Amino acid sequence: DAGITQSPRHKVTETGTPVTLRCHQTENHRYMYWYRQDPGHGLRLIHYSYGVKDTDKGEVSDGYSVSRSKTEDFLLTLESATSSQTSVYFCAISESTVNTEAFFGQGTRLTVV
Amino acid sequence: GENVEQHPSTLSVQEGDSAVIKCTYSDSASNYFPWYKQELGKRPQLIIDIRSNVGEKKDQRIAVTLNKTAKHFSLHITETQPEDSAVYFCAASENNQGGKLIFGQGTELSVKP
Numbered sequence: 001d002a003g004i005t006q007s008p009r010h011k012v013t014e015t016g017t018p019v020t021l022r023c024h025q026t027e028n029h030r031y032m033y034w035y036r037q038d039p040g041h042g043l044r045l046i047h048y049s050y051g052v053k054d055t056d057k058g059e060v061s062d063g064y065s066v067s068r069s070k071t072e073d074f075l076l077t078l079e080s081a082t083s084s085q086t087s088v089y090f091c092a093i094s095e096s097t098v099n100t101e102a103f104f105g106q107g108t109r110l111t112v113v
Numbered sequence: 114g115e116n117v118e119q120h121p122s123t124l125s126v127q128e129g130d131s132a133v134i135k136c137t138y139s140d141s142a143s144n145y146f147p148w149y150k151q152e153l154g155k156r157p158q159l160i161i162d163i164r165s166n167v168g169e170k171k172d173q174r175i176a177v178t179l180n181k182t183a184k185h186f187s188l189h190i191t192e193t194q195p196e197d198s199a200v201y202f203c204a205a206s207e208n209n210q211g212g213k214l215i216f217g218q219g220t221e222l223s224v225k226p
Contacts, residue, residue: 033214041218043157043214045214090157101159102159102214103159104157105156107156
């Protein structure tokens with residue numbers, strides 16, 4: 001398996017609190033992505049990064065922000081968590097526009113109560 | 114933007130039968146089409162992919178076909194086994210950026226012994 005680690009693996013938080021999820025990779029891949037997975041919706045892209053400090057929005061970016069200060073780390077922040085952000089969050093990485101296979105992390109189950 | 118529709122949402126087959134899952138996409142610029150398998154509680158894992166310059170690709174019991182004109186692609190699993198039971202996702206990618214994937218809603222495949 002590709003070297004991708006997500007932390008935490010599980011989190012319960014209260015509505016209105018900030019939450020940060022971390023994705024760490026040891027593959028030195030350029031591209032990193034955050035997806036959320038909800039029943040009936042498949043996986044939906046939240047934000048992605050194509051290099052250090054280079055990020056862009058995906059399909060469902062409202063309420064989320066990201067940062068990438070190092071190649072190996074991609075952080076997803078929920079500024080003020082809401083119940084609609086209860087989901088399983090997956091980080092993914094891909095090497096380049098030539099080697100395009102995306103590898104996923106183990107996922108983080110977030111519950112907002 | 115791209116939209117991917119996947120059918121059926123659930124599929125039940127007898128062991129040894131074939132299974133077919135179909136996806137359609139909307140953006141003619143999409144040129145990379147991977148299929149992921151996700152077992153319960155696990156991360157999605159790539160099982161096969163196809164690019165727009167190829168009409169069909171096989172890997173043992175798994176095959177994928179692509180019809181660019183009709184904008185649809187299909188996953189074919191032959192001689193199904195109980196361990197094929199999982200949720201399968203199709204996806205499409207724009208601009209050769211493999212990780213920036215737009216996913217279908219998923220198909221839950223059940224293979225009965």
